[in-house]
Amino acid sequence: MRYRLVLILAGCAMLPPMIALAFRSPPPAKYVAPPTLSDRLNQIEEEMPPAKKTDRLPEVHLVRTIPITNPEPAASLIAPARDALKRLEDVSLTPPPEAEEDPPRKRKVKAKRERHASANVCSRHGMRKVTTRGGKSWRCRRA
Numbered sequence: 001m002r003y004r005l006v007l008i009l010a011g012c013a014m015l016p017p018m019i020a021l022a023f024r025s026p027p028p029a030k031y032v033a034p035p036t037l038s039d040r041l042n043q044i045e046e047e048m049p050p051a052k053k054t055d056r057l058p059e060v061h062l063v064r065t066i067p068i069t070n071p072e073p074a075a076s077l078i079a080p081a082r083d084a085l086k087r088l089e090d091v092s093l094t095p096p097p098e099a100e101e102d103p104p105r106k107r108k109v110k111a112k113r114e115r116h117a118s119a120n121v122c123s124r125h126g127m128r129k130v131t132t133r134g135g136k137s138w139r140c141r142r143a
Contacts, residue, residue, distance in 0.1 A: 035043070122129040122140035131138045 120129060125140065126143060127140040128143045129138055130141045
């Protein structure tokens with residue numbers, strides 16, 4: 001019994017400092033600025049080993065040189081054009097026959113549905129139809 005009392009008293013004595021530690025605010029965090037791009041690039045260059053000659057990319061030549069030759073004489077270019085003009089003169093200048101036009105399409109006419117006596121909603125439910133406002137509206141009344 002005495003040991004329990006001693007433990008309880010010891011626990012009560014330690015309780016206020018423990019509560020004070022629990023509710024104490026944490027120390028403010030120190031702001032550390034992120035590294036700039038140039039700092040990061042310098043760091044990467046320091047970490048990378050120097051490139052060997054075998055690591056280098058091959059040089060790519062994007063320009064292609066084309067040899068220039070003497071242009072063909074103008075007479076050799078004119079002769080085929082004259083032949084083409086002669087062939088065009090031989091062809092008759094009649095217009096091509098017109099294509100036959102399709103006959104105009106006929107519209108389908110929807111068949112009107114016939115109303116049956118059973119189509120009256122009121123009579124199906126054992127009521128009668130009563131119109132109001134000069135036939136503009138209607139309602140069902142018990143028969």
